[in-house]
Amino acid sequence: MKVLIPSPLRSYTGEREVEATGATLAELLADLDRSHPGIRFRMVDEQEGLRPHLRLFVNGELVRELGTKLSPSDEIQIVQALSGG
Amino acid sequence: MATRRAQANGAAAAGAVVLLVATRKGAFILRADGARRSWKLSGPIFLGNVVHHLVLDPRDRRTLLMAARTGHLGPTVFRSADLGRTWKEASRPPAFARAPEGQPEGKKGRVVDHTFWLAPGHADEPQAWYAGTSPQGLFRSEDGGDTWAPLPALNDDPQYRAWMGGEQDGTPDGPKLHSILVDPRDRDHLYFAMSSGGVHESRDGGRRWAPLVEGLEVVEELDPTNVTFHDPHCVRLCPTRPDRLYQQNHCGIYRLDRPSSRWVRIGKAMPRSVGDIGFPLVLHPRDPEVLWVFPMDGSGVWPRTSPDGKPAAYRSVNGGRTWRRQSAGFPRQQAWWTVKRQAMSADGHDPVGLYLGTTSGEVWASRNGGERWSCVARHLPEIYAVEAAELRR
Numbered sequence A: 001m002k003v004l005i006p007s008p009l010r011s012y013t014g015e016r017e018v019e020a021t022g023a024t025l026a027e028l029l030a031d032l033d034r035s036h037p038g039i040r041f042r043m044v045d046e047q048e049g050l051r052p053h054l055r056l057f058v059n060g061e062l063v064r065e066l067g068t069k070l071s072p073s074d075e076i077q078i079v080q081a082l083s084g085g
Numbered sequence B: 001m002a003t004r005r006a007q008a009n010g011a012a013a014a015g016a017v018v019l020l021v022a023t024r025k026g027a028f029i030l031r032a033d034g035a036r037r038s039w040k041l042s043g044p045i046f047l048g049n050v051v052h053h054l055v056l057d058p059r060d061r062r063t064l065l066m067a068a069r070t071g072h073l074g075p076t077v078f079r080s081a082d083l084g085r086t087w088k089e090a091s092r093p094p095a096f097a098r099a100p101e102g103q104p105e106g107k108k109g110r111v112v113d114h115t116f117w118l119a120p121g122h123a124d125e126p127q128a129w130y131a132g133t134s135p136q137g138l139f140r141s142e143d144g145g146d147t148w149a150p151l152p153a154l155n156d157d158p159q160y161r162a163w164m165g166g167e168q169d170g171t172p173d174g175p176k177l178h179s180i181l182v183d184p185r186d187r188d189h190l191y192f193a194m195s196s197g198g199v200h201e202s203r204d205g206g207r208r209w210a211p212l213v214e215g216l217e218v219v220e221e222l223d224p225t226n227v228t229f230h231d232p233h234c235v236r237l238c239p240t241r242p243d244r245l246y247q248q249n250h251c252g253i254y255r256l257d258r259p260s261s262r263w264v265r266i267g268k269a270m271p272r273s274v275g276d277i278g279f280p281l282v283l284h285p286r287d288p289e290v291l292w293v294f295p296m297d298g299s300g301v302w303p304r305t306s307p308d309g310k311p312a313a314y315r316s317v318n319g320g321r322t323w324r325r326q327s328a329g330f331p332r333q334q335a336w337w338t339v340k341r342q343a344m345s346a347d348g349h350d351p352v353g354l355y356l357g358t359t360s361g362e363v364w365a366s367r368n369g370g371e372r373w374s375c376v377a378r379h380l381p382e383i384y385a386v387e388a389a390e391l392r393r
Helices: A007-013 A025-035 A039-043 B002-010 B159-164
Strands: A001-006 A016-017 A056-059 A060-064 A076-082 B017-023 B026-033 B040-043 B050-056 B064-069 B075-080 B114-120 B130-136 B137-141 B176-180 B190-195 B198-202 B233-237 B246-249 B252-257 B279-282 B293-295 B313-316 B324-326 B344-346 B356-359 B363-367 B374-377 B383-392
Touching: A007 A039, A007 A076, A025 A039, B017 B064, B026 B050, B026 B374, B040 B374, B050 B114, B050 B383, B064 B114, B075 B114, B114 B176, B114 B383, B137 B176, B176 B233, B190 B233, B198 B233, B233 B279, B246 B279, B279 B344, B293 B344, B356 B383
Parallel strands: A001 A076, B344 B383
Antiparallel strands: A001 A016, A056 A060, A056 A076, B017 B026, B017 B050, B017 B383, B026 B040, B050 B064, B064 B075, B114 B130, B130 B137, B130 B176, B176 B190, B190 B198, B233 B246, B246 B252, B279 B293, B293 B313, B313 B324, B344 B356, B356 B363, B363 B374
């Protein structure tokens, strides 16, 4: 499925849009990490929590659980919002 | 390695000096000419990354390790084998062990916010590195910084977890493990410090640790027997007398001569109007009697700026019995500098070069042991660390 990559993570993908697979968000992020090593740890901490300032949208809807189920036609958008100077 | 041995034996180094400048918005490198009179700035490296430490491996004098994160992205370590021309990310950055599911509050697994301190391992272990993190954690790499493993005897020990305290017990930028020191005579003899949480020692490579806080003062009204209240800001070990350590603490400047385990407050000899509070402490590379500090205002609400807006280093040439002010070249007034604990260092030349970076983005240098200072870079982002290093000749 299509995954939209924000600019802070494009040093890993080189592209703003990549393909990845997985039956859940956790599987999708694992697949992304296989293709682009290191990208997952920048988004998910060692206790399996999403890092602050990171948001994941599935078909435009905000999701917070890595166990969220996905289907092959879904579109995933990773958004990173930073505040402060 | 030859130069390192020469330094340990008391001879001055002669390699070209570089300053590795870590800032809140990326890293920079300043390169000196042979006389250390003119400096050339390069960078930024990883612009926009929060870089807490950039260190040259003294064992090969080519490899750089950098602790970085960004506002959005988790913490990582970058490694360069060619003095910063190309970089490769660690394949397993420092991270705490994952806690079992369903742990109650207070026993949940911890998350590394950032790697704060990088330290090369012993000269006999050329691939070994240590990392200290925020919140407090100690990690070791045995492959040149590519993969990092936690030291569970510390990171997961209930007593140490209690001494580390919680978010409320740390510094404003988060509680930190820092000042990782390796005894040059014994690779298993280690020290580290925590802000807060005291100074600690291991003689078996990090399998067992013991506090080393006797003689240190804590904030008034608190109990000095409680390790968690101790806040060492910067601890250094004399390279040519490894049984001597110096410390800039939240509550004064101290010296420790082993085998004693009692720190002696040598900052009492500082001028009363200046006090003995500060962040960094720098040692002479060959003379264990010589050290420098850079005092800050620790009065009232703790401005943590140069006392009275008049920046100055203070040097002792007798192990802290007396101190002399060194401010020639610095602004004479209205200069409200803050110099963080990693932002002051010395080279190995004779006379010794001293360097410091301010949170207002200036780098200052002295090529005569602090007798006279000049600004060698300005308009940089907030400086977290300045490491002086010498390249291979």
